[in-house]
Amino acid sequence: MKDRVRYDKVRRIVEEAEKSGVSSSLKNSTISTKPKPIIVKANPIASAFNVMERDIMDLKVMRVLCANGIPFNVLQNPQFCEMVIAINNAPKGYKAPSYAKARIILLDECKIDVEKHLALVKDTCREAMFMYADDFSGIEKIGNAIVEYLLKAIEEVGLFNVLQVITNNASNCKAARKEIEKALATTIVLKSWKEWMKNGDKKMRTMGALVVETISDDDF
Known part of the structure; x- marks a missing residue:
């Protein structure tokens, strides 16, 4: 009974298709309710060229690191990884900034950007933080x-x-x-404290001197 119903359904579909101008070859077609999977075969030649291009780019990166004495651990630096991603997404034909632009304009902009991020944690952070260095040459x-x-x-x-x-x-x-x-002792010892020590007795002056010495001590 089920086969008969299925046959009638297929026959009606074929007849409607023929009326619409579709080739009668559909009569011999097999109708399936499941779509056939699409199999995409990899092109071995294209894959080989992709590998070669990646190897060429890797070699160019290595030549830059070696020519400028840059440690290899820069490859693990998140800023370096962000730069590579940004270059991949940059407009076509992007070129690196010139020496003058990097030295005169971008360095100041980078400093402002870093300070902006540091400002969020500067007042709350109690850990050591590198802020800047100066060149004492000359x-x-x-x-x-x-x-x-x-x-x-x-x-x-x-x-x-x-x-x-x-x-x-x-x-x-x-x-x-x-x-x-x-200079630091002058900062941490108030003028009123010095006056108090000066006018006090010997015992008070001794205790005051001990307080100043303790505050100034590296181990305090």
Whole structure:
């Protein structure tokens, strides 16, 4: 009974198709309710060329790293990966910025962009954070120059955000350290405190000096 119903259904479809001008060859066609899967065969020649092009690009990247002394771990840097993705999505014909544009314009824009991101965590972060470095080429490394630079840095980051000031054991650095200690001691010891110590008795002055020494101590 089911076969008879199916046959009648197929016959009606063929008759309607013939009336619509479709070839009568549909009578011998097999009608299936399941679509046939589309099989796409990979082109081995095209695949081979893709591999070759990738190898050529990899070699160009390696030549840039080696020619400029760039460590290979830059390949794991998220900014480097973002750059590669951006280049892939860039407008056709994109060229890298010129030396002058990078040096004069883009460096300042990059600095502003980084500071914008740092501002979100700068006031709440209690961990060490690299902010900037200066080139002292051509500048005499005397104690006063070092003091001026370090005090400017301390003022910029904020006194209460400074955990340590680290230098080496050179004589000019030792001299700079003493001057910085004096400046910090002047900052943390208020004038009223000094007056209180000055007018106090011997025991009070001893205790006050101990407080100042403790605050100035590196281990405090």
